Amino acid sequence: MTSLILTVIGPDKPGLVECLSQTIAAHDGNWLESALSRLGGKFAGILVIKAPKAKAAGLTSALLELEKSGLKIIVETADEQDRPDTLQSFTLELIGHDKPGIVREISQALAQRHINVESLSTELVSGSMSAELLFKAQAQLLAPESLDFDDLQSAIESIASDLMVDITLN
Numbered sequence: 001m002t003s004l005i006l007t008v009i010g011p012d013k014p015g016l017v018e019c020l021s022q023t024i025a026a027h028d029g030n031w032l033e034s035a036l037s038r039l040g041g042k043f044a045g046i047l048v049i050k051a052p053k054a055k056a057a058g059l060t061s062a063l064l065e066l067e068k069s070g071l072k073i074i075v076e077t078a079d080e081q082d083r084p085d086t087l088q089s090f091t092l093e094l095i096g097h098d099k100p101g102i103v104r105e106i107s108q109a110l111a112q113r114h115i116n117v118e119s120l121s122t123e124l125v126s127g128s129m130s131a132e133l134l135f136k137a138q139a140q141l142l143a144p145e146s147l148d149f150d151d152l153q154s155a156i157e158s159i160a161s162d163l164m165v166d167i168t169l170n
Helices: 016-026 053-071 100-112 151-163
Strands: 001-010 029-037 043-052 072-077 088-097 116-126 132-141 165-169
Touching: 001 016, 001 053, 016 043, 029 053, 043 053, 053 072, 053 165, 072 151, 088 100, 088 151, 100 116, 100 151, 151 165
Parallel strands: none
Antiparallel strands: 001 043, 001 072, 029 043, 088 132, 088 165, 116 132
16 A cells, blocks of 8 residues: 545535545545645645555546646655654644734744644634634644753743734643
8 A cells, every 4th residue: 555645726616525535436545634625715635545556656647637627636655754752742722813924933933943833723713802803723743852841932922922812832
């Protein structure tokens, strides 16, 4: 078996997930993980699938043929790497008034400390007390065991104060 990572984007319309799943199944593939969403009027997502090595090339060709229906797909072979056991996992949650630069400031602080963003989910929601848009983010993070958590907490608190957002590390 080989693992493939698919990135998909196209005009949002009914039947796209069915089309993808039928193509994968027709080549004995197995849909493992995915994150699919309507973003900016488009259907977009990423999937991890497994398929028999002997059928991977045919599956890739069939997936690329879906471009005729308007669905652009990038297919990559997964690079299965073992992670060191010495990494520590934690989450970051953020909420505050929407303004440019929030993701940039947080990601910069994380990168400076060699913290890997495993997953990031963001959304704009209407505030409960006002009609103002609130930016919400949740990230799953992996950090080296040597991380100075107090230093990270200090940096995050400084960013939260500057951007006037609430940030929680768990």
